[in-house]
Amino acid sequence: MEISGNDGPRAASANERLVRQIEAAGARYRAAEADRGEIERRRAAGSRFPDDDDRLQLRAARLVEQHEVPGQVLLATSPDESAPRLAERIIGVTNDLQSLNFLARGLRAAACVARIWYSTGGPVRPQATGFLVAPSLLLTNHHVFPDAATARGAFAEFGAEMGVDNDLPVHTTRFAPDPDTLFLTDEDLDFSLVAMRPGGDGRPPGRIFGHIGLIAAEGKLVVGDPVNVIGHPAGRLKEIAIRANRFTQRLDDFLHYETDTEPGNSGSPVFNDQWEAVALHHSGVPAHDDSGAVLNLQGLPWRPEQGLAQIEWVANEGVRISVILARLGALATNDDGLRTLLAELGAGSGLGTTPAARTAVPAPRSPVEPASGAEAVTVSGVSGRPGAFGGRVRLVFLHGRSQQGHDPAALRRGWAAGLNSGLTMAGLPTVDPEDVWFPFYGDRLVEVMESTAPIEAPLSPSAQGLYDELLGEAAHRAGMPAPGRTVVTESIWDHMVGTVHEPLGWIAAHTGVDRLVIRAAFRDVAAYLDRDDTREAVLERVLAGLPASGPVVLVAHSLGTVVAMDLLTRLGPAVPVAGLITAGAPLGMDAVYSRLRVGGAHLPSIAGPWFNTWCPTDPVAIGCPLADDWSGLAAECTVANPHDRAHDIGAYLAHREVATAIGRLLG
Known part of the structure; x- marks a missing residue:
């Protein structure tokens, strides 16, 4: 199409084509000279963000809703502080101070x-x-x-x-x-x-x-905000323009900003400091003389044969994302097929909706459907081949939450595919999925949880208390302030108190992960840790799926890392752990490690070198890094997973440094 x-x-x-765009950008720049003069007058009068008051308030409100503002700023709000003054203060704080996850994002x-x-x-x-x-x-x-x-x-x-x-x-x-x-x-x-x-x-x-979600909503940028451009200038390896840059002027269809770019940056995303795309970079803005002629570096009229490098540039120009989305919407007005294709851009674009990013929870099934007249067979996983890896070690994958109803062999192939991507990047031998042991407890976990209540029913009072404790600790570690004095608010600020003190929303905003996914993950951890009978049933199922003798290299993910720590207290000398790799682990939270069977944040002596990996935007791993709390940790590293797969095990294993840690243990 x-x-x-x-x-x-x-x-x-x-x-x-490029020269036409450059000349058009220059013409727009000249036409906007009067507006630039007004912006400079506001700046000279002391305004750090010389934009309209309504845009300042929209920007500040968006930052508050996204939990980008340190809570102490809101809790310190003065009753007599005007909305524009408060807006400038909020925007200024977010420009000057960034959460550590700014880098990961x-x-x-x-x-x-x-x-x-x-x-x-x-x-x-x-x-x-x-x-x-x-x-x-x-x-x-x-x-x-x-x-x-x-x-x-x-x-x-x-x-x-x-x-x-x-x-x-x-x-x-x-x-x-x-x-x-x-x-x-x-x-x-x-x-x-x-x-x-x-x-x-x-x-x-x-x-x-x-992928970068496109957002049609306003409030993503005000004049004076910094912008960041990522691209391939002159076709070189990827570079970022992140210093001495700012958004200087808003036109109807374009934005002007000061930052370093080169011709190869054409097509680069222009971001605000929350890594939301605000523009599509397309051209530099050239200097011009009174007649409108483009000037070269010597201040003389530029000629195309001199090349783009000889132009005197005064600004950069990008196409506003909101304008691109509006144009796409107009093209699709009477075209059902096109609207269907554009729906992939997501609900934020205003062009369609996509299913919420959440972990599928299929209906529980019997462990294995028996043939007529036959007894049911308990699924404890799939075994690896005894002679794999020269018989030196056994590779074991220990899965996380919400795997009920899935085929263990298919899950094993998915894990192996991610690991093989990382091993290939590291130049190490890949693994055959059939060489891997995959204990499977997904059905058993749901079965014992459902012995008292359906999976979506309220948790028991003790489990609910633990869930609330986990969620509160995770939100606190993500920067949510403790409840303090009431904020005096009016108009667009009325939502501040609830926004500041709502843990689930705070975590979702700081990680970009759907609230339902976060809720389900912490519920399952709480349900596992709350009841000894649940914990014992899961451990028995995992033990049934392990090799009878070792040593083993144990790779655990999500809830599986909690199970792994408990498992280490049940393994005997016949199955020593040659190495432990944990990914997306909630082990850094007090509410988790204080309830483990190992008796605290220390690795049992049965385990060999322990390597942990975590993504700062993974809500389950929000207690990481672990080195601050745990003893026995040999090494850990942060990785940047795709935003819609922040907690995905395949994304973790595909990183070279993670695969290298596993590959070296396999020898």
């Missing part, structure tokens, strides 16, 4: 950004940037992809970035556009939205690298 948002792509070279956003390769008449080479805005949709500029034919001959390369130690990329992944499924372009707004083909494993790129 190819739709143009104007009269159709013009027959022009890539350079001519930036890494998560950066993973969605790709280097675009295509030909402009010569060989295919890296020339621009694009970013995923849905699992299978990529956004870039019209002057990058002016038509479906250009997109059809291009590819998007993910992971083209320097490693932590300035090592070159070990592994990049390429995906091809699929303009026959969807290609929407608009020359005036300089954007193109194109579908992407899935990879060899059938997954679209956004299921691997995540």
Whole structure:
């Protein structure tokens, strides 16, 4: 499906298209000179954020709703403080101080950004940037992809970035556009939205690298706010412009900002400090003389043959995301098929709805459906091959919550696929899923929990108390202030008290994970820890699925990390643990480790080296890092999982450093 948002792509070279955009940006800049003068007058009068009062209040309200504001700022609100003054104070605090997860969220956003390769008449080479805005949709500029034919001959390369130690990329992944499924372009707004083909494993790129949700709502930026641009300037490896930058002016369809970019940044996302996309970068703004002629670095009229590097730039320009979404909505007004495709952009875009990101909870089933007249068979998992890994060790995966009704063999394949991605990146041998032991307790956990109440029924009073304790501790660790004096509020500030002191909403806002997923995860941990009979039933099922002799390398996830710690107290000398790897663990919370059978935050002597990994936006791992509380931990690392898979075990295992820790134990 190819739709143009104007009269159709013009027959022009890539350079001519870019020059047209540069000249148009310069004309808009000249036309907005009077508004810039007003902004500068407000700035000279002492306004740090010289925007309209209503926009300041919208921005502050959005920051409060997202729990981006330190609670102490709100709790210290003065009864006589005006709304504009309070708004400026709130915005100023969020600009000056950032939560530590600012870095992790930036890494998560950066993973969605790709280097675009295509030909402009010569060989295919890296020339621009694009970013995923849905699992299978990529956004870039019209002057990058002016038509479906250009997109059809291009590819998007993910992971083209320097490693932590300035090592070159070990592994990049390429995906091809699929303009026959969807290609929407608009020359005036300089954007193109194109579908992407899935990879060899059938997954679209956004299921691997995540995607940046586009938000139609206002309040994402005010004049004076910083902006951050991630892209591939001049086709180089991925870079970020994060210093000496600010949003300077809002036009009807575009934003102007000061930051360092180069021509290869075309198609880069422009973010606010909450890593929400506010614009699609498309052009620099050139200096001009009184006649409107573009000037070169010598202050003389610029000629195209001098090259873009000789232009004197005064600002940068991006297309407003809200305007792009409005244009897409207009294109889809009378097209049901197009509306269906655009629904993948999510509810925040205003173009459709998608199912809430939540862990599926299938109806419980019998452990194994017996044949007629036969006795039921208890599923305790699937076994690995005895001779695997040279017979030296057994690799054991210990799953987390909400796995009831699933096939253990299929789950094992999913874990192995994630691990093999990481092992490949690390240059280590991959594993055969059939060599892995996969104890399975998912059905048994639901069965014993349902012995007293359905899974969605209220918890027992003791379990509910533990759930509330877990949620409160997690929210506190995420920065939620303790209840204090009442905030004096009016108009748009009336919701502040409830917003500041609502733990589930606070955690959801700080991690980007759906509230129902967080609620279900902490409920299951509470239910497991609350009752000895539940705990014993789970441990017996896991023990039945373990190899009879070791040593074993135990890889545990989520609730499985809690089960693993209890399991270490039940294993005898016949099954020593050669190494323990935990991922997405809630073990850093007092309410968890104080109730473990190991008797506190220390690793039993039966276990070998312990490696922990966590994602700062994973709500279950919010008590991490563990080194502050636990003894016996050999090493741990943070990783940046895709935003819609922050707690996903496949995402954890696909990281090179995590796979390396496992691969080395397998020898």
